[in-house]
Amino acid sequence: MKLPITLAWLLDEASTADSADHFLAALGARLIADDLPLAGGALTLAAPHPMIARRTWLWRAETGVVIEALGFEALGSAGSGQDNVGRDWLTRLGGAVVQQDVAGPAPDGPELGWSILRPLTGQESALLHQAARFAAAPLAVLATRSTLAALLEAYLGRRSAAQVLAGRLRRQTGETIRAVLLFGDLRDFTALSETMAPEAVVTALDAWFDRIAGAVHAFGGEVLKFIGDGVLAIFPIGERSPSAACDAALSAVGAARAGMTHLDRTRQQQGLPPLPFGAALHLGEMLWGNIGTADRLDFTAIGPAVNLVSRLEGLCRPLGRSVLISGAVAAETNMKLISLGEQDLRGIATPCAVFTLRED
Structure with missing residues (x-):
C-alpha cells in the first residue's frame, strides 16, 4: 500500500x-x-x-x-x-x-x-x-x-541571538553595522542607589529601560546591550536612507524624553526623586561581535563611532542638556535642531559639532 x-x-x-x-x-x-x-x-x-x-x-x-x-x-x-x-x-x-x-x-x-x-x-x-x-x-x-x-x-537581543543561532561562537567574529547609534544612561544613579532599597533600585531601572527601550523599538530601532544603568541601541541604515534612520532615532529620543518627564511627575507624587538622564545620537559604523575568553563570550560594540557617541553623552551634564546630537546626524535630518557649536570630546582628536532638540 x-x-x-x-x-x-x-x-x-x-x-x-x-x-x-x-x-x-x-x-x-x-x-x-x-x-x-x-x-x-x-x-x-x-x-x-x-x-x-x-x-x-x-x-x-x-x-x-x-x-x-x-x-x-x-x-x-x-x-x-x-x-x-x-x-x-x-x-x-x-x-x-x-x-x-x-x-x-x-x-x-x-x-x-x-x-x-x-x-x-x-x-x-x-x-x-x-x-x-x-x-x-x-x-x-x-x-x-x-x-x-x-x-x-x-x-x-534579536541581532546577537541570530548570530548565536547561526553558530558564530568564536572570538573575533561579528558584523559591521552602519547605523545611528544611541547611548543613554541615568545621572547620579550610583549615589541614588546608595540611599534606596535594592528592590526600589530595580524598579527604577526597569522604569527607565521601559521608556528608553520602548521608544527605540517603537521607531524601528534595536537595543543591543544594557550596561549597568546605560543602554546602547542602534537604528540600522540597511535598505532605508540615512535620513530615515536619523529621523527615526530623533523621534525615539523625543518620545523617551517625554516618557521620562511623565515618569518623574509620577515619582514626585509618590515622594520619590526624579531620574535625570542623558542620551546621545551619532551616525557611523561599528563592529558588533564576540569578545571574551576561549570559553566565555560576550557581544560588544567597537569602533570610533561607539567611542564618539559615548563621549558625546558624557557632555550632557556639562552642557545642561538631556539629549545631544552629533553633526553627522544633524546633516541627515530636516528636523529643527539647536546648535551648541563645536565641542571637544575626551579622547577624540577632532572637535564635534553638537546639536540638541528644541525645548530641551
Whole structure:
C-alpha cells in the first residue's frame, strides 16, 4: 500500500522545515493533496518569553497564506479570549473544527486544528489522526528551536541571538553595522542607589529601560546591550536612507524624553526623586561581535563611532542638556535642531559639532 503523501513527508522531510508557518502551510497543502477537505488550519506553540506566552499560526487553504497571532496570557488560561484564537479563526472559515493535541494532553504542548468543509469519512479521519501522531517529532524540533530563539532574544537581543543561532561562537567574529547609534544612561544613579532599597533600585531601572527601550523599538530601532544603568541601541541604515534612520532615532529620543518627564511627575507624587538622564545620537559604523575568553563570550560594540557617541553623552551634564546630537546626524535630518557649536570630546582628536532638540 502506498504511503499517503502527508505521512511520507512527515517522516522524511518535515523535520527540516525552517519555521512553524512553513510547516503548517506545507502540512495543509499535503493533506489537501491527500484529498482531505480542508478550509484552513491553525498551529499553536508555547513561547517562553517575558511577554508572549504562545504563538499561533493561521493558514487559509484558499490562498496558502499564513499569518501569526500572539498570546499574552498563560497557555490555557480561561477568560482571556486569546487562548481560543486558533479555534475562532477556524470557525470563521465556515467549516467544522477538528482540534488535535499533537503531544498528548500536556497544557503547553503543540496544538493543531483544522477547519473541514464536510464530514470526514472513516479513512480520512484516520489519516488526519495519523498525521497528528507523525507530526509530533518534527513539531518537537520546531518547538525546541522556537524556545531557544525566544530565550536567546530575551537575554541577548534579536541581532546577537541570530548570530548565536547561526553558530558564530568564536572570538573575533561579528558584523559591521552602519547605523545611528544611541547611548543613554541615568545621572547620579550610583549615589541614588546608595540611599534606596535594592528592590526600589530595580524598579527604577526597569522604569527607565521601559521608556528608553520602548521608544527605540517603537521607531524601528534595536537595543543591543544594557550596561549597568546605560543602554546602547542602534537604528540600522540597511535598505532605508540615512535620513530615515536619523529621523527615526530623533523621534525615539523625543518620545523617551517625554516618557521620562511623565515618569518623574509620577515619582514626585509618590515622594520619590526624579531620574535625570542623558542620551546621545551619532551616525557611523561599528563592529558588533564576540569578545571574551576561549570559553566565555560576550557581544560588544567597537569602533570610533561607539567611542564618539559615548563621549558625546558624557557632555550632557556639562552642557545642561538631556539629549545631544552629533553633526553627522544633524546633516541627515530636516528636523529643527539647536546648535551648541563645536565641542571637544575626551579622547577624540577632532572637535564635534553638537546639536540638541528644541525645548530641551
